[in-house]
Amino acid sequence: MAATRRQPRVRRRARSPKPPRVALRRRLLMVLMASALVATVGGAFYRQVVENDFLKTEGERRHLRLSEIPARRGMIFDRHGEPLAVSTPVTTYWADPRVFAAHEHQTDAVARALNLDAERLRERFESNRGRAFMYLKRRVHPREAEALDALIAREGIQGIGTETEYRRFYPSAEVFGHVLGFTDIEDQGQEGLERAFEAQLSARPGLRRVIQDGRRTQVAELELVRLPRDGRDLTVSLDRRLQFIAYRELKRAVAEHKALGGSAVILDVQSGEILAMVNQPGYNPNAVREGGVDHRRNRALTDVFEPGSTVKPFIVLAALELSLVGPHTTIDTRPGVMTVGRNRVRDVRDFGVLDTTGVITRSSNIGVVKLAQRMDRSVIWQVYDRVGFGSRTDSGFPGESPGVLPHFRRWSQFDQAVLSFGYGLSTTALQLAQSYAVLAADGVKRPVTLIKRDGPPPPGVRVLGAQSTRQVRAMMETVVSSPQGTARRAAIEGYRVAGKTGTSKKSAGRQGYTGNRYQAVFAGMVPVDNPRFVMVVMIDEPRGASHFGGQVAAPVFARVMENAVRLYNVPPDDPAGSLLLVGTAEVAQ
CATH class of the missing domain: 3.40.710.10 (DD-peptidase/beta-lactamase superfamily)
Structure with a gap:
């Protein structure tokens, strides 16, 4: 058997690599960078010059708010000018549940300071967790406000803010309660003279357009929309x-x-x-009104x-x-x-x-x-x-x-x-x-x-x-x-x-x-x-x-x-001043 002849292996010459086209790449990179620069500058120019007013308005709309300017309800005086019903500025507390979430462990302390039910407050925070605003307590008593302010300062609590409202106060308490009546949380008359003369006593708060940040902090005041109007005072015949x-x-x-x-x-x-x-x-119209309407009717x-x-x-x-x-x-x-x-x-x-x-x-x-x-x-x-x-x-x-x-x-x-x-x-x-x-x-x-x-x-x-x-x-x-x-x-x-x-x-x-x-x-x-x-x-x-x-x-x-x-300096008409048989048995009628 004849041996097969091995074919000789032919080696091919390796091609030499082409030199990089550095100049082309440089030009391409320069073109890309120049294009990006032009686009950036152009976009900035367009937004800052061409669309400036539009974008500014759109931005303000997202943080533009109408803020109330508190106004005082009219006072009630007795016939000699003694105050019977007055409105005093008090603090109202609100919270941003999203920010306060980091301080949830302070819920009980906040509730104690404001004299609220802790469990109920916790439920309110939970139900408003995705919102940016909720009232904690309106028209807070000065002692409660002092306690909460001290707690916030001591613990560094964030997410709680304040605003000013007016609270009705009756210096003579229950003595005039049936006649004067009282107002509700919105400062509107509900009973008595407060209700009968609501149109005269009621105040109209002012309005101003402001810009607020995400924490409801006022950044700028844009314009005064409406002037506040205090209620008109009322002088009653009572002494x-x-x-x-x-x-x-x-x-x-x-x-x-x-x-x-x-x-x-x-x-x-x-x-x-x-x-x-x-x-x-x-x-007492100053106290929490419990017991139904029976005790409140005149x-x-x-x-x-x-x-x-x-x-x-x-x-x-x-x-x-x-x-x-x-x-x-x-x-x-x-x-x-x-x-x-x-x-x-x-x-x-x-x-x-x-x-x-x-x-x-x-x-x-x-x-x-x-x-x-x-x-x-x-x-x-x-x-x-x-x-x-x-x-x-x-x-x-x-x-x-x-x-x-x-x-x-x-x-x-x-x-x-x-x-x-x-x-x-x-x-x-x-x-x-x-x-x-x-x-x-x-x-x-x-x-x-x-x-x-x-x-x-x-x-x-x-x-x-x-x-x-x-x-x-x-x-x-x-x-x-x-x-x-x-x-x-x-x-x-x-x-x-x-x-x-x-x-x-x-x-x-x-x-x-x-x-x-x-x-x-x-x-x-x-x-x-x-x-x-x-x-x-x-x-x-x-x-x-x-x-x-x-x-x-x-x-x-x-x-x-x-x-x-x-x-009233009524002159006596019986100078003798004799009291006939006072204290003796009286006829039953």
């Missing part, structure tokens, strides 16, 4: 001094007689201004009651106007009980034969019913209507009740009887005070007001005869001055007082009248010849040793009015 005295004495009487509550109203006869209006139980204007024997002077006045009787006309009330239809009317005892004045002095139900039976029922209704029963006083207070005065066409014979001694109709304390102001003003009715009158008092409207009202006032004086009067505890040393007591059983709805629940009332005026003040006192359900108006309500009148006549 701070009388209000305190009336509140103190009413509160004492309610506690002494273990009553559910009470109301008292003082009117200036000459001007129709309300000088004091107080209620029990009270509430009972002197919203709650009605049957006035009882306090309306008897109007029946006697109607009889005088018709010339049916004179002050000394005799009326036989024996034997202390009478039948009207299927019902009976009783006196507390047999008063025998009385004159017209004695009917008022002894508060005889039978005597006044006999007078009412001699008149057409429309006459009685007209007298009640003229002096203000069954209609609002137009004091301007929200929620005022008109009371109830049934029309005479719906009266039965017994209705006419009971309406003559204060059952079957209902009134507020202010309505009753207004009706007595008509007696005090010689038959002229003036509108009542809670706002101080700067000019002369309104002339009023004559609704009753001057002579008959003066005669009735003289009869009512015997209620206080006579040994047989039912309100001798209303006497004031040095002054002649006229008034009338009322003690009415409370209605239990369909169950009729209760046997042990009463409302004790006294309505009076001082001094008799030219009355300056009228005051009504109502004590609701006294449960002490007595429940009669002369023993429960009349002493409140005396203690308050003896201060009022001195504060």
Whole structure:
């Protein structure tokens, strides 16, 4: 086998590498760098020169905000310029939950400083974790603000900021609470005069356009959009001094007689201004408002009651106007009980034969019913209507009740009887005070007001005869001055007082009248010849040793009015100043 011949391996010559084209690369790199430079410079030029305004506006829009300039709510003053409601600047705290997240371990300390529930605050942070703003607490008390500021400085907490708002403060607290009312967190009136005069008292905050950074810090102020406008101040007719005295004495009487509550109203006869209006139980508008609306309503204007024997002077006045009787006309009330239809009317005892004045002095139900039976029922209704029963006083207070005065066409014979001694109709304390102001003003009715009158008092409207009202006032004086009067505890040393007591059983709805629940009332005026003040006192359900108006309500009148006549420099009209039989047993009416 022949061996195969190996073919010789032919080696190829390796190609020599081409030299790099450095110059080309340099030129290419220079071109690229020049292009980048041109693009950068061009872009910068375009943005800084061509699009400058557009981009600036777009940037500002992302941080442009309308910031409020706080404005002060109008103040409320009493008739002598004493502040009753003021707005003070306070601090409101807000947080940026995104920034505060790094300080979550301080949540409990922040809650303690602001007097908040720690668990609730933690939940709020969690629910707002992705947001840049949330309120921590608005209108913070200065002590709480001081505590939180110290905590922030000590621990270096970030993500918490402040702004200024106004907080309403009531220096006299519960004494004026029912009349003034209060404002909410937005500083808007919710009750009382704060609500009634919201348009006048409310402030309009100003607006300015500002730039803020991501932490809500103001970087620049661009323009003033709207000037702030403070609310207008309000001067009320109330006298701070009388209000305190009336509140103190009413509160004492309610506690002494273990009553559910009470109301008292003082009117200036000459001007129709309300000088004091107080209620029990009270509430403090500065404190957290708990317990519902029951304690917050102004009972002197919203709650009605049957006035009882306090309306008897109007029946006697109607009889005088018709010339049916004179002050000394005799009326036989024996034997202390009478039948009207299927019902009976009783006196507390047999008063025998009385004159017209004695009917008022002894508060005889039978005597006044006999007078009412001699008149057409429309006459009685007209007298009640003229002096203000069954209609609002137009004091301007929200929620005022008109009371109830049934029309005479719906009266039965017994209705006419009971309406003559204060059952079957209902009134507020202010309505009753207004009706007595008509007696005090010689038959002229003036509108009542809670706002101080700067000019002369309104002339009023004559609704009753001057002579008959003066005669009735003289009869009512015997209620206080006579040994047989039912309100001798209303006497004031040095002054002649006229008034009338009322003690009415409370209605239990369909169950009729209760046997042990009463409302004790006294309505009076001082001094008799030219009355300056009228005051009504109502004590609701006294449960002490007595429940009669002369023993429960009349002493409140005396203690308050003896201060009022001195504060207003009313000259004494009884120089002898004798107090007849004060402290002895009183007739129960």
